[in-house]
Amino acid sequence: xxxxxxxxxxxxxxxxxxxxxxxxxxxxxxxxxxxxxxxxxxxxxxxxxxxxxxxxxxxxxxxxxxxxxxxxxxxxxxxxxxxxxxxxxxxxxxxxxxxxxxxxxxxxxxxxxxxxxxxxxxxxxxxxxxxxxxxxxx
Amino acid sequence: xxxxxxxxxxxxxxxxxxxxxxxxxxxxxxxxxxxxxxxxxxxxxxxxxxxxxxxxxxxxxxxxxxxxxxxxxxxxxxxxxxxxxxxxxxxxxxxxxxxxxxxxxxxxxxxxxxxxxxxxxxxxxxxxxxxxxxxxxx
Amino acid sequence: xxxxxxxxxxxxxxxxxxxxxxxxxxxxxxxxxxxxxxxxxxxxxxxxxxxxxxxxxxxxxxxxxxxxxxxxxxxxxxxxxxxxxxxxxxxxxxxxxxxxxxxxxxxxxxxxxxxxxxxxxxxxxxxxxxxxxxxxxx
Amino acid sequence: xxxxxxxxxxxxxxxxxxxxxxxxxxxxxxxxxxxxxxxxxxxxxxxxxxxxxxxxxxxxxxxxxxxxxxxxxxxxxxxxxxxxxxxxxxxxxxxxxxxxxxxxxxxxxxxxxxxxxxxxxxxxxxxxxxxxxxxxxx
Numbered sequence: 001x002x003x004x005x006x007x008x009x010x011x012x013x014x015x016x017x018x019x020x021x022x023x024x025x026x027x028x029x030x031x032x033x034x035x036x037x038x039x040x041x042x043x044x045x046x047x048x049x050x051x052x053x054x055x056x057x058x059x060x061x062x063x064x065x066x067x068x069x070x071x072x073x074x075x076x077x078x079x080x081x082x083x084x085x086x087x088x089x090x091x092x093x094x095x096x097x098x099x100x101x102x103x104x105x106x107x108x109x110x111x112x113x114x115x116x117x118x119x120x121x122x123x124x125x126x127x128x129x130x131x132x133x134x135x136x137x138x
Numbered sequence: 139x140x141x142x143x144x145x146x147x148x149x150x151x152x153x154x155x156x157x158x159x160x161x162x163x164x165x166x167x168x169x170x171x172x173x174x175x176x177x178x179x180x181x182x183x184x185x186x187x188x189x190x191x192x193x194x195x196x197x198x199x200x201x202x203x204x205x206x207x208x209x210x211x212x213x214x215x216x217x218x219x220x221x222x223x224x225x226x227x228x229x230x231x232x233x234x235x236x237x238x239x240x241x242x243x244x245x246x247x248x249x250x251x252x253x254x255x256x257x258x259x260x261x262x263x264x265x266x267x268x269x270x271x272x273x274x275x276x
Numbered sequence: 277x278x279x280x281x282x283x284x285x286x287x288x289x290x291x292x293x294x295x296x297x298x299x300x301x302x303x304x305x306x307x308x309x310x311x312x313x314x315x316x317x318x319x320x321x322x323x324x325x326x327x328x329x330x331x332x333x334x335x336x337x338x339x340x341x342x343x344x345x346x347x348x349x350x351x352x353x354x355x356x357x358x359x360x361x362x363x364x365x366x367x368x369x370x371x372x373x374x375x376x377x378x379x380x381x382x383x384x385x386x387x388x389x390x391x392x393x394x395x396x397x398x399x400x401x402x403x404x405x406x407x408x409x410x411x412x413x414x
Numbered sequence: 415x416x417x418x419x420x421x422x423x424x425x426x427x428x429x430x431x432x433x434x435x436x437x438x439x440x441x442x443x444x445x446x447x448x449x450x451x452x453x454x455x456x457x458x459x460x461x462x463x464x465x466x467x468x469x470x471x472x473x474x475x476x477x478x479x480x481x482x483x484x485x486x487x488x489x490x491x492x493x494x495x496x497x498x499x500x501x502x503x504x505x506x507x508x509x510x511x512x513x514x515x516x517x518x519x520x521x522x523x524x525x526x527x528x529x530x531x532x533x534x535x536x537x538x539x540x541x542x543x544x545x546x547x548x549x550x551x552x
Contacts, residue, residue, distance in 0.1 A: 012298075031427055032425040032427070035426055039488075062205060066200045067198050122157070122208070155431060157431040162427065173287065292471075294460075294528070300445060339437075339479050343477075400484060
Protein backbone atom coordinates (compact mmCIF):
# COMPACT_ATOMS: atom_id res chain seq x y z
CA UNK A 1 0.00 0.00 0.00
CA UNK A 2 1.43 3.38 -1.03
CA UNK A 3 2.05 5.91 1.72
CA UNK A 4 2.86 9.55 1.05
CA UNK A 5 4.26 11.94 3.66
CA UNK A 6 3.27 15.60 3.77
CA UNK A 7 5.41 17.77 6.06
CA UNK A 8 4.09 20.87 7.79
CA UNK A 9 5.60 23.25 10.29
CA UNK A 10 3.21 24.48 12.94
CA UNK A 11 3.07 28.28 13.03
CA UNK A 12 2.21 30.73 15.83
CA UNK A 13 -1.09 31.58 14.14
CA UNK A 14 -2.07 27.90 13.94
CA UNK A 15 -2.25 27.87 17.74
CA UNK A 16 -5.04 29.16 19.95
CA UNK A 17 -4.95 30.96 23.30
CA UNK A 18 -4.32 27.58 24.99
CA UNK A 19 -1.06 27.64 22.96
CA UNK A 20 -1.80 24.36 21.17
CA UNK A 21 -2.84 23.76 17.56
CA UNK A 22 -6.44 24.86 17.07
CA UNK A 23 -7.94 21.58 15.88
CA UNK A 24 -9.58 22.72 12.59
CA UNK A 25 -6.04 23.38 11.36
CA UNK A 26 -5.30 19.64 11.50
CA UNK A 27 -8.03 19.20 8.87
CA UNK A 28 -6.37 21.84 6.68
CA UNK A 29 -3.21 19.76 6.73
CA UNK A 30 -5.09 16.49 6.26
CA UNK A 31 -6.75 17.92 3.16
CA UNK A 32 -3.39 19.07 1.82
CA UNK A 33 -1.97 15.59 2.48
CA UNK A 34 -4.93 14.04 0.67
CA UNK A 35 -4.18 16.01 -2.47
CA UNK A 36 -0.43 15.48 -2.07
CA UNK A 37 -1.08 11.73 -2.05
CA UNK A 38 -2.64 11.91 -5.52
CA UNK A 39 -0.03 14.33 -6.87
CA UNK A 40 2.86 12.11 -5.74
CA UNK A 41 1.10 9.07 -7.27
CA UNK A 42 1.05 10.91 -10.60
CA UNK A 43 -2.60 12.01 -10.80
CA UNK A 44 -2.99 15.36 -12.64
CA UNK A 45 -4.21 18.41 -10.66
CA UNK A 46 -7.96 18.84 -10.23
CA UNK A 47 -8.26 21.86 -12.55
CA UNK A 48 -6.78 19.72 -15.34
CA UNK A 49 -9.05 16.77 -14.51
CA UNK A 50 -12.04 19.11 -14.43
CA UNK A 51 -11.30 20.25 -17.98
CA UNK A 52 -10.55 16.79 -19.36
CA UNK A 53 -12.88 14.55 -17.36
CA UNK A 54 -15.25 16.65 -15.28
CA UNK A 55 -13.63 15.62 -11.97
CA UNK A 56 -13.66 18.66 -9.68
CA UNK A 57 -11.93 17.07 -6.70
CA UNK A 58 -12.38 14.48 -3.95
CA UNK A 59 -14.87 15.92 -1.48
CA UNK A 60 -15.26 14.26 1.87
CA UNK A 61 -18.26 12.12 2.80
CA UNK A 62 -17.35 11.39 6.39
CA UNK A 63 -14.39 11.59 8.72
CA UNK A 64 -13.32 10.13 12.03
CA UNK A 65 -10.36 11.59 13.89
CA UNK A 66 -8.71 10.77 17.19
CA UNK A 67 -6.58 13.51 18.77
CA UNK A 68 -3.86 11.65 20.65
CA UNK A 69 -1.42 14.37 21.70
CA UNK A 70 -1.03 18.11 21.24
CA UNK A 71 1.32 20.10 19.01
CA UNK A 72 2.46 23.70 19.18
CA UNK A 73 4.33 26.24 17.07
CA UNK A 74 7.84 25.28 16.12
CA UNK A 75 6.85 21.60 15.81
CA UNK A 76 7.30 19.89 12.46
CA UNK A 77 4.59 17.37 11.72
CA UNK A 78 4.51 14.49 9.26
CA UNK A 79 1.12 13.63 7.84
CA UNK A 80 1.29 10.10 6.40
CA UNK A 81 -1.51 9.47 3.94
CA UNK A 82 -2.65 6.23 2.33
CA UNK A 83 -5.74 4.74 0.67
CA UNK A 84 -6.43 1.45 2.49
CA UNK A 85 -9.69 0.71 0.65
CA UNK A 86 -11.26 1.35 -2.76
CA UNK A 87 -15.00 0.93 -3.15
CA UNK A 88 -17.19 1.29 -6.24
CA UNK A 89 -17.99 4.98 -5.93
CA UNK A 90 -15.91 5.99 -2.91
CA UNK A 91 -12.60 5.29 -1.20
CA UNK A 92 -11.16 5.31 2.31
CA UNK A 93 -8.22 7.63 2.94
CA UNK A 94 -6.28 7.26 6.19
CA UNK A 95 -3.77 9.54 7.94
CA UNK A 96 -1.36 9.35 10.83
CA UNK A 97 0.13 12.63 12.02
CA UNK A 98 3.44 12.28 13.84
CA UNK A 99 5.71 14.74 15.64
CA UNK A 100 8.97 12.85 15.56
CA UNK A 101 8.07 9.42 16.98
CA UNK A 102 5.06 10.73 18.87
CA UNK A 103 1.57 10.09 17.44
CA UNK A 104 -0.49 13.30 17.36
CA UNK A 105 -3.60 12.29 15.43
CA UNK A 106 -5.21 9.42 13.54
CA UNK A 107 -7.88 10.02 10.94
CA UNK A 108 -9.94 7.95 8.51
CA UNK A 109 -12.15 9.49 5.82
CA UNK A 110 -14.49 8.38 3.08
CA UNK A 111 -14.14 10.51 -0.04
CA UNK A 112 -15.58 10.46 -3.55
CA UNK A 113 -14.46 11.61 -6.96
CA UNK A 114 -16.98 14.32 -7.71
CA UNK A 115 -18.45 15.91 -10.83
CA UNK A 116 -20.95 18.74 -11.10
CA UNK A 117 -24.58 17.78 -11.60
CA UNK A 118 -25.98 19.19 -14.82
CA UNK A 119 -29.56 19.16 -13.51
CA UNK A 120 -28.84 21.12 -10.33
CA UNK A 121 -26.34 24.01 -10.34
CA UNK A 122 -24.00 23.92 -7.36
CA UNK A 123 -24.73 20.29 -6.53
CA UNK A 124 -22.22 17.49 -7.04
CA UNK A 125 -22.42 13.75 -7.67
CA UNK A 126 -20.09 10.78 -7.07
CA UNK A 127 -18.36 9.24 -10.07
CA UNK A 128 -17.35 5.58 -10.32
CA UNK A 129 -13.71 5.31 -9.15
CA UNK A 130 -11.60 5.91 -12.29
CA UNK A 131 -9.65 2.70 -12.95
CA UNK A 132 -6.52 4.51 -14.16
CA UNK A 133 -6.35 6.70 -11.04
CA UNK A 134 -6.85 3.65 -8.83
CA UNK A 135 -4.02 1.88 -10.67
CA UNK A 136 -1.68 4.86 -10.18
CA UNK A 137 -2.43 4.96 -6.46
CA UNK A 138 -2.19 1.25 -5.61
CA UNK B 139 -31.59 18.50 26.70
CA UNK B 140 -30.41 22.04 26.01
CA UNK B 141 -29.73 22.97 22.40
CA UNK B 142 -27.98 26.18 21.38
CA UNK B 143 -27.99 27.55 17.83
CA UNK B 144 -24.96 29.32 16.38
CA UNK B 145 -25.59 31.14 13.10
CA UNK B 146 -22.94 31.65 10.45
CA UNK B 147 -23.00 33.14 7.00
CA UNK B 148 -20.81 31.36 4.48
CA UNK B 149 -18.33 33.76 2.85
CA UNK B 150 -16.60 33.69 -0.54
CA UNK B 151 -13.27 32.90 1.12
CA UNK B 152 -14.78 29.92 2.97
CA UNK B 153 -15.26 28.22 -0.40
CA UNK B 154 -12.67 26.42 -2.47
CA UNK B 155 -12.14 26.27 -6.24
CA UNK B 156 -14.99 23.72 -6.45
CA UNK B 157 -17.13 26.63 -5.17
CA UNK B 158 -18.32 24.75 -2.07
CA UNK B 159 -17.32 25.20 1.56
CA UNK B 160 -13.82 23.90 2.10
CA UNK B 161 -14.52 21.28 4.77
CA UNK B 162 -12.04 22.38 7.49
CA UNK B 163 -14.16 25.53 7.79
CA UNK B 164 -17.06 23.45 9.09
CA UNK B 165 -14.84 22.54 12.05
CA UNK B 166 -14.13 26.25 12.66
CA UNK B 167 -17.87 26.81 13.00
CA UNK B 168 -18.38 23.67 15.07
CA UNK B 169 -15.72 24.86 17.49
CA UNK B 170 -17.38 28.28 17.71
CA UNK B 171 -20.73 26.58 18.34
CA UNK B 172 -19.16 24.45 21.06
CA UNK B 173 -18.01 27.54 22.95
CA UNK B 174 -21.29 29.35 22.23
CA UNK B 175 -23.12 26.45 23.87
CA UNK B 176 -21.27 27.04 27.15
CA UNK B 177 -21.56 30.83 26.95
CA UNK B 178 -25.33 30.69 26.40
CA UNK B 179 -25.64 28.21 29.29
CA UNK B 180 -23.94 30.78 31.53
CA UNK B 181 -20.44 29.32 31.83
CA UNK B 182 -17.75 32.06 32.16
CA UNK B 183 -15.23 32.51 29.30
CA UNK B 184 -12.14 30.27 29.32
CA UNK B 185 -9.68 33.06 30.18
CA UNK B 186 -11.70 33.71 33.35
CA UNK B 187 -11.92 30.00 34.19
CA UNK B 188 -8.19 29.66 33.61
CA UNK B 189 -7.51 32.34 36.20
CA UNK B 190 -10.02 31.09 38.74
CA UNK B 191 -9.94 27.31 38.26
CA UNK B 192 -7.14 26.37 35.88
CA UNK B 193 -9.53 25.32 33.10
CA UNK B 194 -7.98 26.38 29.78
CA UNK B 195 -10.77 25.16 27.50
CA UNK B 196 -12.45 22.04 26.19
CA UNK B 197 -10.03 20.41 23.75
CA UNK B 198 -11.29 17.67 21.51
CA UNK B 199 -10.46 14.00 22.02
CA UNK B 200 -12.16 12.59 18.95
CA UNK B 201 -14.69 13.59 16.33
CA UNK B 202 -16.93 11.92 13.78
CA UNK B 203 -18.58 13.97 11.06
CA UNK B 204 -20.87 13.09 8.19
CA UNK B 205 -21.04 15.56 5.30
CA UNK B 206 -24.57 15.25 3.96
CA UNK B 207 -24.91 18.14 1.51
CA UNK B 208 -22.81 21.06 0.33
CA UNK B 209 -23.03 24.76 1.14
CA UNK B 210 -21.71 27.79 -0.68
CA UNK B 211 -21.21 31.51 -0.13
CA UNK B 212 -24.34 33.47 0.59
CA UNK B 213 -25.84 30.53 2.53
CA UNK B 214 -26.73 31.08 6.17
CA UNK B 215 -26.11 28.02 8.29
CA UNK B 216 -27.45 27.08 11.70
CA UNK B 217 -25.18 24.98 13.86
CA UNK B 218 -27.28 23.34 16.59
CA UNK B 219 -25.13 22.19 19.48
CA UNK B 220 -26.03 19.99 22.44
CA UNK B 221 -24.33 17.78 25.03
CA UNK B 222 -26.12 14.41 24.87
CA UNK B 223 -23.81 12.64 27.33
CA UNK B 224 -21.68 13.53 30.35
CA UNK B 225 -19.01 11.06 31.46
CA UNK B 226 -16.60 11.23 34.44
CA UNK B 227 -13.75 13.05 32.75
CA UNK B 228 -15.18 13.77 29.30
CA UNK B 229 -18.43 14.66 27.54
CA UNK B 230 -20.06 14.11 24.16
CA UNK B 231 -20.99 17.21 22.18
CA UNK B 232 -23.20 16.82 19.12
CA UNK B 233 -23.97 19.18 16.22
CA UNK B 234 -26.39 19.35 13.35
CA UNK B 235 -25.68 21.97 10.68
CA UNK B 236 -28.71 23.05 8.69
CA UNK B 237 -29.20 25.33 5.70
CA UNK B 238 -32.88 26.15 6.06
CA UNK B 239 -34.53 22.73 6.34
CA UNK B 240 -31.71 20.93 4.56
CA UNK B 241 -29.22 18.94 6.65
CA UNK B 242 -25.62 19.82 5.73
CA UNK B 243 -23.56 18.01 8.35
CA UNK B 244 -23.82 15.89 11.47
CA UNK B 245 -21.00 15.69 13.98
CA UNK B 246 -20.32 14.05 17.33
CA UNK B 247 -17.26 14.80 19.44
CA UNK B 248 -15.72 13.74 22.72
CA UNK B 249 -14.17 16.67 24.59
CA UNK B 250 -12.56 17.19 27.98
CA UNK B 251 -12.17 20.08 30.39
CA UNK B 252 -8.42 20.60 30.33
CA UNK B 253 -5.82 22.04 32.68
CA UNK B 254 -2.10 22.45 32.14
CA UNK B 255 0.17 19.77 33.55
CA UNK B 256 2.62 21.18 36.07
CA UNK B 257 5.13 18.40 35.47
CA UNK B 258 5.32 18.80 31.69
CA UNK B 259 5.20 22.28 30.10
CA UNK B 260 2.89 22.45 27.10
CA UNK B 261 1.03 19.24 28.00
CA UNK B 262 -2.55 19.18 29.22
CA UNK B 263 -4.62 16.82 31.38
CA UNK B 264 -8.35 16.06 31.69
CA UNK B 265 -10.17 17.36 34.76
CA UNK B 266 -13.19 15.66 36.33
CA UNK B 267 -16.33 17.26 34.86
CA UNK B 268 -17.10 20.27 37.09
CA UNK B 269 -20.49 19.64 38.70
CA UNK B 270 -21.58 23.29 38.56
CA UNK B 271 -20.83 23.55 34.83
CA UNK B 272 -22.68 20.31 34.18
CA UNK B 273 -25.68 21.65 36.12
CA UNK B 274 -25.69 24.90 34.11
CA UNK B 275 -25.63 22.95 30.83
CA UNK B 276 -28.26 20.29 31.57
CA UNK C 277 -21.61 57.91 0.47
CA UNK C 278 -23.10 54.50 1.25
CA UNK C 279 -21.74 52.66 4.27
CA UNK C 280 -22.51 49.04 5.03
CA UNK C 281 -21.86 47.36 8.38
CA UNK C 282 -20.75 43.75 8.63
CA UNK C 283 -20.88 42.26 12.14
CA UNK C 284 -18.56 39.53 13.33
CA UNK C 285 -18.06 37.86 16.67
CA UNK C 286 -14.48 37.04 17.50
CA UNK C 287 -14.04 33.35 18.29
CA UNK C 288 -11.49 31.50 20.43
CA UNK C 289 -9.83 30.07 17.33
CA UNK C 290 -9.44 33.54 15.80
CA UNK C 291 -7.00 34.37 18.59
CA UNK C 292 -3.36 33.39 18.86
CA UNK C 293 -1.25 32.35 21.87
CA UNK C 294 -0.98 36.06 22.82
CA UNK C 295 -4.78 35.79 23.27
CA UNK C 296 -5.53 38.55 20.74
CA UNK C 297 -6.94 38.29 17.21
CA UNK C 298 -4.31 36.87 14.90
CA UNK C 299 -4.09 39.69 12.37
CA UNK C 300 -4.69 37.75 9.11
CA UNK C 301 -8.20 37.11 10.45
CA UNK C 302 -8.96 40.82 10.21
CA UNK C 303 -8.44 40.51 6.46
CA UNK C 304 -10.89 37.59 6.34
CA UNK C 305 -13.52 39.87 7.85
CA UNK C 306 -12.56 42.80 5.66
CA UNK C 307 -13.02 40.62 2.58
CA UNK C 308 -16.40 39.46 3.84
CA UNK C 309 -17.37 43.10 4.46
CA UNK C 310 -16.26 44.01 0.95
CA UNK C 311 -18.62 41.48 -0.58
CA UNK C 312 -21.37 42.35 1.90
CA UNK C 313 -21.13 45.96 0.71
CA UNK C 314 -21.98 44.93 -2.85
CA UNK C 315 -24.69 42.48 -1.78
CA UNK C 316 -26.45 45.09 0.37
CA UNK C 317 -26.21 47.60 -2.52
CA UNK C 318 -28.06 45.08 -4.71
CA UNK C 319 -25.22 43.71 -6.84
CA UNK C 320 -25.77 40.02 -7.78
CA UNK C 321 -23.39 37.38 -6.35
CA UNK C 322 -20.12 36.78 -8.21
CA UNK C 323 -21.08 33.32 -9.52
CA UNK C 324 -24.09 34.91 -11.21
CA UNK C 325 -22.00 37.80 -12.60
CA UNK C 326 -19.42 35.32 -13.84
CA UNK C 327 -22.08 33.51 -15.86
CA UNK C 328 -23.77 36.63 -17.20
CA UNK C 329 -20.88 39.08 -17.57
CA UNK C 330 -17.57 37.31 -16.97
CA UNK C 331 -16.92 39.13 -13.67
CA UNK C 332 -15.30 36.65 -11.28
CA UNK C 333 -14.98 38.97 -8.29
CA UNK C 334 -13.14 42.04 -7.01
CA UNK C 335 -9.56 40.99 -6.32
CA UNK C 336 -7.34 43.30 -4.34
CA UNK C 337 -4.55 45.36 -5.92
CA UNK C 338 -3.14 46.89 -2.76
CA UNK C 339 -4.06 47.42 0.85
CA UNK C 340 -2.99 49.63 3.73
CA UNK C 341 -4.11 48.83 7.26
CA UNK C 342 -3.46 50.44 10.62
CA UNK C 343 -3.98 48.27 13.69
CA UNK C 344 -5.14 50.67 16.39
CA UNK C 345 -6.22 48.43 19.24
CA UNK C 346 -6.55 44.72 19.93
CA UNK C 347 -9.62 42.48 20.08
CA UNK C 348 -10.16 39.09 21.66
CA UNK C 349 -12.72 36.30 21.71
CA UNK C 350 -16.15 37.27 22.90
CA UNK C 351 -15.82 40.73 21.30
CA UNK C 352 -18.35 41.71 18.66
CA UNK C 353 -16.83 43.82 15.90
CA UNK C 354 -18.47 46.09 13.37
CA UNK C 355 -16.71 46.38 10.03
CA UNK C 356 -17.98 49.52 8.29
CA UNK C 357 -17.31 49.41 4.57
CA UNK C 358 -17.62 52.14 1.96
CA UNK C 359 -16.29 53.01 -1.51
CA UNK C 360 -14.87 56.55 -1.24
CA UNK C 361 -13.48 56.64 -4.77
CA UNK C 362 -14.26 55.17 -8.19
CA UNK C 363 -11.54 55.23 -10.87
CA UNK C 364 -11.67 54.05 -14.50
CA UNK C 365 -10.58 50.47 -13.95
CA UNK C 366 -10.33 50.28 -10.16
CA UNK C 367 -11.96 51.56 -6.99
CA UNK C 368 -10.97 52.39 -3.43
CA UNK C 369 -12.74 50.50 -0.67
CA UNK C 370 -12.32 51.69 2.93
CA UNK C 371 -13.08 50.03 6.26
CA UNK C 372 -13.25 50.99 9.90
CA UNK C 373 -13.47 48.16 12.42
CA UNK C 374 -15.01 49.14 15.74
CA UNK C 375 -15.52 47.30 19.01
CA UNK C 376 -18.30 49.35 20.53
CA UNK C 377 -16.97 52.93 20.35
CA UNK C 378 -13.34 51.83 20.24
CA UNK C 379 -11.50 51.90 16.90
CA UNK C 380 -9.69 48.62 16.27
CA UNK C 381 -8.46 48.95 12.69
CA UNK C 382 -8.55 51.24 9.65
CA UNK C 383 -7.98 49.90 6.17
CA UNK C 384 -7.98 51.24 2.62
CA UNK C 385 -7.75 49.01 -0.45
CA UNK C 386 -7.64 49.33 -4.20
CA UNK C 387 -9.65 46.61 -5.92
CA UNK C 388 -10.64 45.81 -9.50
CA UNK C 389 -13.52 44.04 -11.18
CA UNK C 390 -11.78 41.05 -12.72
CA UNK C 391 -12.39 38.73 -15.66
CA UNK C 392 -10.37 35.74 -16.78
CA UNK C 393 -7.87 36.30 -19.57
CA UNK C 394 -8.62 34.14 -22.59
CA UNK C 395 -5.00 34.20 -23.76
CA UNK C 396 -3.48 33.02 -20.48
CA UNK C 397 -5.26 30.39 -18.35
CA UNK C 398 -5.31 31.26 -14.67
CA UNK C 399 -4.50 34.93 -15.24
CA UNK C 400 -7.01 37.74 -14.69
CA UNK C 401 -7.50 41.24 -16.10
CA UNK C 402 -9.19 44.42 -14.87
CA UNK C 403 -12.50 45.40 -16.44
CA UNK C 404 -13.72 48.99 -16.79
CA UNK C 405 -15.90 49.77 -13.75
CA UNK C 406 -19.44 48.67 -14.74
CA UNK C 407 -21.62 51.80 -14.74
CA UNK C 408 -24.69 50.01 -13.38
CA UNK C 409 -22.78 48.55 -10.43
CA UNK C 410 -21.27 51.94 -9.69
CA UNK C 411 -24.76 53.50 -9.75
CA UNK C 412 -26.10 50.86 -7.33
CA UNK C 413 -23.23 51.51 -4.92
CA UNK C 414 -23.19 55.31 -4.91
CA UNK D 415 20.97 43.24 5.63
CA UNK D 416 19.89 39.74 6.57
CA UNK D 417 17.23 38.11 4.41
CA UNK D 418 15.46 34.90 5.37
CA UNK D 419 13.39 32.82 2.96
CA UNK D 420 10.24 31.01 4.05
CA UNK D 421 8.88 28.49 1.55
CA UNK D 422 5.21 27.62 1.25
CA UNK D 423 3.26 25.43 -1.12
CA UNK D 424 -0.13 26.78 -2.09
CA UNK D 425 -2.89 24.27 -1.33
CA UNK D 426 -6.34 23.76 -2.88
CA UNK D 427 -8.01 25.12 0.24
CA UNK D 428 -5.92 28.31 0.12
CA UNK D 429 -7.70 29.22 -3.11
CA UNK D 430 -11.15 30.72 -3.51
CA UNK D 431 -13.87 30.10 -6.11
CA UNK D 432 -11.92 32.33 -8.54
CA UNK D 433 -9.25 29.61 -8.23
CA UNK D 434 -6.56 32.02 -6.99
CA UNK D 435 -5.09 32.42 -3.51
CA UNK D 436 -7.63 34.07 -1.25
CA UNK D 437 -5.65 37.14 -0.19
CA UNK D 438 -5.88 36.83 3.63
CA UNK D 439 -3.80 33.66 3.25
CA UNK D 440 -0.87 35.75 2.04
CA UNK D 441 -0.88 37.43 5.46
CA UNK D 442 -0.79 34.01 7.14
CA UNK D 443 2.40 33.25 5.25
CA UNK D 444 3.84 36.72 5.86
CA UNK D 445 3.30 36.26 9.58
CA UNK D 446 4.98 32.85 9.46
CA UNK D 447 7.89 34.40 7.53
CA UNK D 448 8.15 37.17 10.14
CA UNK D 449 8.62 34.65 12.92
CA UNK D 450 10.91 32.48 10.77
CA UNK D 451 13.14 35.53 10.30
CA UNK D 452 13.71 35.79 14.05
CA UNK D 453 14.09 32.04 14.54
CA UNK D 454 16.73 31.78 11.80
CA UNK D 455 18.55 34.79 13.29
CA UNK D 456 18.77 32.89 16.58
CA UNK D 457 16.06 34.62 18.62
CA UNK D 458 14.35 32.23 21.09
CA UNK D 459 10.65 31.37 20.53
CA UNK D 460 8.06 33.79 21.95
CA UNK D 461 6.84 31.42 24.69
CA UNK D 462 10.41 31.32 26.03
CA UNK D 463 10.83 35.10 25.74
CA UNK D 464 7.50 35.58 27.50
CA UNK D 465 8.74 33.57 30.46
CA UNK D 466 12.17 35.16 30.62
CA UNK D 467 11.53 38.74 29.49
CA UNK D 468 7.80 39.35 29.17
CA UNK D 469 7.92 39.58 25.36
CA UNK D 470 4.76 37.97 23.99
CA UNK D 471 5.50 38.47 20.31
CA UNK D 472 5.79 41.11 17.61
CA UNK D 473 2.28 42.35 16.87
CA UNK D 474 1.71 44.45 13.81
CA UNK D 475 1.10 48.21 13.92
CA UNK D 476 0.48 48.79 10.25
CA UNK D 477 0.95 47.07 6.92
CA UNK D 478 1.06 47.99 3.25
CA UNK D 479 0.85 45.30 0.61
CA UNK D 480 0.85 45.37 -3.17
CA UNK D 481 -0.58 42.33 -4.96
CA UNK D 482 1.37 42.09 -8.19
CA UNK D 483 0.37 38.74 -9.66
CA UNK D 484 -1.80 35.80 -8.67
CA UNK D 485 -0.87 32.35 -7.40
CA UNK D 486 -2.81 29.10 -7.34
CA UNK D 487 -2.60 25.63 -5.83
CA UNK D 488 0.46 23.64 -6.75
CA UNK D 489 2.60 26.81 -6.81
CA UNK D 490 5.56 26.98 -4.45
CA UNK D 491 6.15 30.46 -3.09
CA UNK D 492 9.22 32.01 -1.52
CA UNK D 493 8.57 34.68 1.08
CA UNK D 494 11.77 36.69 1.54
CA UNK D 495 11.75 38.59 4.82
CA UNK D 496 14.11 41.30 6.07
CA UNK D 497 14.17 44.13 8.60
CA UNK D 498 15.25 47.25 6.67
CA UNK D 499 14.79 49.66 9.59
CA UNK D 500 15.02 49.60 13.38
CA UNK D 501 13.39 52.43 15.32
CA UNK D 502 13.33 53.09 19.09
CA UNK D 503 10.17 51.18 19.91
CA UNK D 504 9.26 49.64 16.58
CA UNK D 505 10.81 48.15 13.43
CA UNK D 506 10.01 47.84 9.75
CA UNK D 507 9.75 44.32 8.34
CA UNK D 508 9.61 43.88 4.56
CA UNK D 509 8.64 40.93 2.38
CA UNK D 510 8.81 39.95 -1.25
CA UNK D 511 6.82 36.90 -2.31
CA UNK D 512 8.08 35.19 -5.44
CA UNK D 513 6.83 32.30 -7.54
CA UNK D 514 10.02 31.31 -9.33
CA UNK D 515 11.23 34.59 -10.84
CA UNK D 516 7.79 36.16 -10.85
CA UNK D 517 6.95 38.74 -8.18
CA UNK D 518 3.61 37.95 -6.52
CA UNK D 519 3.44 40.42 -3.63
CA UNK D 520 5.39 43.13 -1.86
CA UNK D 521 4.67 44.06 1.73
CA UNK D 522 6.05 46.42 4.37
CA UNK D 523 4.97 46.38 7.99
CA UNK D 524 5.67 48.21 11.21
CA UNK D 525 5.79 45.86 14.20
CA UNK D 526 6.62 46.20 17.88
CA UNK D 527 7.99 43.93 20.57
CA UNK D 528 5.04 43.69 22.93
CA UNK D 529 4.51 42.98 26.59
CA UNK D 530 1.28 42.72 28.54
CA UNK D 531 0.15 45.83 30.44
CA UNK D 532 -0.16 45.15 34.16
CA UNK D 533 -2.71 47.93 34.61
CA UNK D 534 -5.13 46.74 31.93
CA UNK D 535 -5.73 43.00 31.39
CA UNK D 536 -5.73 42.01 27.73
CA UNK D 537 -3.96 45.20 26.60
CA UNK D 538 -0.39 45.27 25.33
CA UNK D 539 2.40 47.87 25.21
CA UNK D 540 5.48 48.40 23.04
CA UNK D 541 8.88 47.66 24.55
CA UNK D 542 12.11 49.42 23.55
CA UNK D 543 13.79 47.32 20.85
CA UNK D 544 15.97 44.80 22.74
CA UNK D 545 19.58 45.51 21.78
CA UNK D 546 20.62 41.85 21.78
CA UNK D 547 17.79 40.85 19.44
CA UNK D 548 18.63 43.74 17.13
CA UNK D 549 22.27 42.62 17.08
CA UNK D 550 21.28 39.03 16.22
CA UNK D 551 19.10 40.24 13.33
CA UNK D 552 21.43 42.78 11.74
